[in-house]
Amino acid sequence: MDKEVAIVGCTQTKYEAEKIDLTISELVFEVVKKLHNDLGITNDDVGCVISGSNDFNDGRTIANMAIQDAVGSVRKSESRVSGDGAFAYVYGAMRVLSGEYDTVLVVSHSKCSEGDQNLINNSIFDPYYQRHLGLDQISSAGLMANMYMSKYGISEEQAAKVVVKNRKNATNNPYAHLQKEVSIEDVLNSPMLAYPLKELDFPPYSDGAVAMLLTNAENAKKFTDTPVWLKGYASCTDAYYLGHRTMTDLIGLEFAGKEAYKMAKIEDPVKDLDVAEVFEAFSTHELMIYEALGFCDKGEGGIFIDSGETQINGSIPVNPSGGVLSSNVAMANGLIRVAEIVSQLMGKAEDRQISDAKTGLAYGMNGICSQGNCVLIFGGE
Amino acid sequence: MEGEKMNEELEKKVFRGRIKVPYKHTAGAYVEKFITEIGKNNKIMGVKCPKCNKVFVPPKMICFKCFEKMEEWVEVSKQGTVKGFTVISHSTPVLPLKPPFAYGIITLDGADTDFVHIINESDPKNLRVGMRVEAVFKEKPRKRILDIEYFKPI
Numbered sequence: 001m002d003k004e005v006a007i008v009g010c011t012q013t014k015y016e017a018e019k020i021d022l023t024i025s026e027l028v029f030e031v032v033k034k035l036h037n038d039l040g041i042t043n044d045d046v047g048c049v050i051s052g053s054n055d056f057n058d059g060r061t062i063a064n065m066a067i068q069d070a071v072g073s074v075r076k077s078e079s080r081v082s083g084d085g086a087f088a089y090v091y092g093a094m095r096v097l098s099g100e101y102d103t104v105l106v107v108s109h110s111k112c113s114e115g116d117q118n119l120i121n122n123s124i125f126d127p128y129y130q131r132h133l134g135l136d137q138i139s140s141a142g143l144m145a146n147m148y149m150s151k152y153g154i155s156e157e158q159a160a161k162v163v164v165k166n167r168k169n170a171t172n173n174p175y176a177h178l179q180k181e182v183s184i185e186d187v188l189n190s191p192m193l194a195y196p197l198k199e200l201d202f203p204p205y206s207d208g209a210v211a212m213l214l215t216n217a218e219n220a221k222k223f224t225d226t227p228v229w230l231k232g233y234a235s236c237t238d239a240y241y242l243g244h245r246t247m248t249d250l251i252g253l254e255f256a257g258k259e260a261y262k263m264a265k266i267e268d269p270v271k272d273l274d275v276a277e278v279f280e281a282f283s284t285h286e287l288m289i290y291e292a293l294g295f296c297d298k299g300e301g302g303i304f305i306d307s308g309e310t311q312i313n314g315s316i317p318v319n320p321s322g323g324v325l326s327s328n329v330a331m332a333n334g335l336i337r338v339a340e341i342v343s344q345l346m347g348k349a350e351d352r353q354i355s356d357a358k359t360g361l362a363y364g365m366n367g368i369c370s371q372g373n374c375v376l377i378f379g380g381e
Numbered sequence: 382m383e384g385e386k387m388n389e390e391l392e393k394k395v396f397r398g399r400i401k402v403p404y405k406h407t408a409g410a411y412v413e414k415f416i417t418e419i420g421k422n423n424k425i426m427g428v429k430c431p432k433c434n435k436v437f438v439p440p441k442m443i444c445f446k447c448f449e450k451m452e453e454w455v456e457v458s459k460q461g462t463v464k465g466f467t468v469i470s471h472s473t474p475v476l477p478l479k480p481p482f483a484y485g486i487i488t489l490d491g492a493d494t495d496f497v498h499i500i501n502e503s504d505p506k507n508l509r510v511g512m513r514v515e516a517v518f519k520e521k522p523r524k525r526i527l528d529i530e531y532f533k534p535i
Contacts, residue, residue: 118473134476142467243495
């Protein structure tokens with residue numbers, strides 16, 4: 001599709017470990033108000049509001065009610081996606097495509113610091129066969145990483161290179177939570193959490209919010225000279241039970257990627273894409289994402305990180321923002337990927353700007369180990 | 382003293398809460414039979430897809446590849462082969478054993494899908510893909526997946 005749904009502005013908070021002085025509503029109000037000010041609009045100019053959050057994470061059901069004042073949705077068209085923010089974007093884009101709304105506000109937030117993330121992640125698993133085993137995001141990542149690395153002969157150094165790259169990129173991103181570079185040795189020497197993954201192979205937990213305004217072709221230029229257009233989208237879920245997954249390959253993402261490329265007319269992703277922002281939940285996960293998205297052949301994620309092609313100056317920079325390994329805002333991560341691609345394609349990514357970026361990919365994910373996958377392709381003016 | 386003061390400051394700023402909701406999840410015929418057979422008879426049961434003939438362990442109603450209802454019960458072995466593993470060293474309030482211990486992705490003999498469970502081994506050096514393991518059953522079953530207490534290397 002071409003020039004039907006535009007993103008005309010994005011705002012993000014600074015991501016931090018524990019925003020103890022700000023309520024969720026205050027966090028969200030910060031990004032929404034800034035978006036209004038940036039675009040010179042008021043709440044009356046917003047036709048519809050879609051948010052993405054998670055009840056368990058917020059510790060209350062219908063968590064969108066906690067932010068209704070902050071998004072200005074009282075007595076307005078409003079709905080919410082319980083899941084990764086990338087899916088909230090998709091819902092918002094569909095409201096624009098319906099022709100009923102000229103403008104749609106899409107928001108996602110998380111305060112990971114308010115709940116016990118290991119317990120929240122344990123509840124992802126079914127109550128019969130998996131939950132009582134005590135599985136969580138760390139143990140399941142360890143299983144996936146070990147199986148992937150054994151099958152394809154990926155080394156711990158190659159995994160560490162992902163962390164080194166993303167943490168270095170984060171030093172150029174003023175919003176990033178962790179802004180300190182780490183070395184391969186730092187990663188390898190950090191405490192083992194789930195063999196073979198160590199503490200630094202995993203992201204931190206971060207608090208923050210992200211907002212954006214969507215509109216149609218008719219109105220886009222009223223807001224900006226550089227709207228960013230949706231070109232392709234696909235989603236796919238893999239099997240739920242870990243034993244029914246192919247733990248060595250991201251089959252669901254592979255499918256979603258192919259479908260999104262078809263829609264966006266991407267033939268050779270490395271050539272046709274200028275930048276990618278992906279939800280990497282742990283170091284080797286990003287290598288698996290390279291393979292699933294066709295940036296390299298199956299089993300070659302390790303060689304691909306060695307080649308430097310995903311560095312900020314490579315042929316397909318991945319996570320110039322620092323990615324999730326630097327800022328992990330559970331549930332908002334996917335929408336942050338979209339916001340980062342928008343900054344790139346608008347040419348507003350400042351120190352992390354990929355020069356002449358015209359086409360970008362954002363990947364959002366739900367659940368553990370890439371269970372629910374959302375691939376979005378965007379194009380600039 | 383410094384720590385106490387910081388705690389005081391924190392407590393001023395937060396409301397503490399806890400969601401504690403008891404559930405009674407309907408087990409359904411598949412979970413019920415699977416867990417009962419483990420607890421009562423120390424047997425591990427799977428179901429077979431009438432179309433692709435794959436045996437699913439643990440059992441479920443629908444073969445997600447064929448979209449067929451599975452109704453033929455098959456007993457599989459208590460022994461199997463490790464297809465993948467990890468050893469965890471982080472601690473959470475819901476772990477069934479004291480870490481470090483291993484989780485394994487295990488293909489039980491006679492099953493076509495993999496089974497996720499615990500292996501009572503704390504050193505990754507003693508684990509490898511392809512090794513053989515056997516289920517150890519709990520003496521006093523509690524009607525849960527942990528009625529297989531863990532798998533032990535054989």
